[in-house]
Amino acid sequence: MLIVGRDRAAVEQLLAARALQCPHCRGELRPWGSARPRPVRELGTETVCTPRRSRCASCEKTHVLLPDTMLLRRRDALVVIGAALLAKATGEGSRLIGRRLGVHPDTVRGWLRRFALRAEGWRAHCWAWAHALDASLGPIAPAGSVFADAVSAIGLAVGAATRRFGPRPGWGWVAVISAGGLLANTSTLSIAP
Numbered sequence: 562m563l564i565v566g567r568d569r570a571a572v573e574q575l576l577a578a579r580a581l582q583c584p585h586c587r588g589e590l591r592p593w594g595s596a597r598p599r600p601v602r603e604l605g606t607e608t609v610c611t612p613r614r615s616r617c618a619s620c621e622k623t624h625v626l627l628p629d630t631m632l633l634r635r636r637d638a639l640v641v642i643g644a645a646l647l648a649k650a651t652g653e654g655s656r657l658i659g660r661r662l663g664v665h666p667d668t669v670r671g672w673l674r675r676f677a678l679r680a681e682g683w684r685a686h687c688w689a690w691a692h693a694l695d696a697s698l699g700p701i702a703p704a705g706s707v708f709a710d711a712v713s714a715i716g717l718a719v720g721a722a723t724r725r726f727g728p729r730p731g732w733g734w735v736a737v738i739s740a741g742g743l744l745a746n747t748s749t750l751s752i753a754p
Contacts, residue, residue, distance in 0.1 A: 588619025694721035
């Protein structure tokens, strides 16, 4: 799996130009059909996304090219999940967050629990990314909880990536920094900055 931009035509151009590299061996990725269509909910609307697949010319592994608007195995768009994480970091509860975002409170509660379980790891991971991209950053000021500290570290990493490489719409840099695994059940924290 590789995080790419949300413009399907641009992804096709990158594949045709052999400009995408395999995340395992750094070989050339080539077109290889499409992944299954996935419904994606975003603030009251639902669309269907069919991510592109690719195959490495060297190791022959296949990869889904996931748009930076999505996370692995999540039906809701990253911008919705991100809004829930920000709201929780400021003290809101899952019922209020769910009502405001139009998402069932149990779904929101699941996101918040998953993130809270790995918050310290994400704090350290994003802090490493932030410092790798901008060595002039100072220490993270405590935000009041491990959860809020992790959300703050995500913001620092996104800010550093934006200053270094330019903006990505929505929570696009979070998808890249987490390799789509921000709420994954398995560890994606081994992805080095």
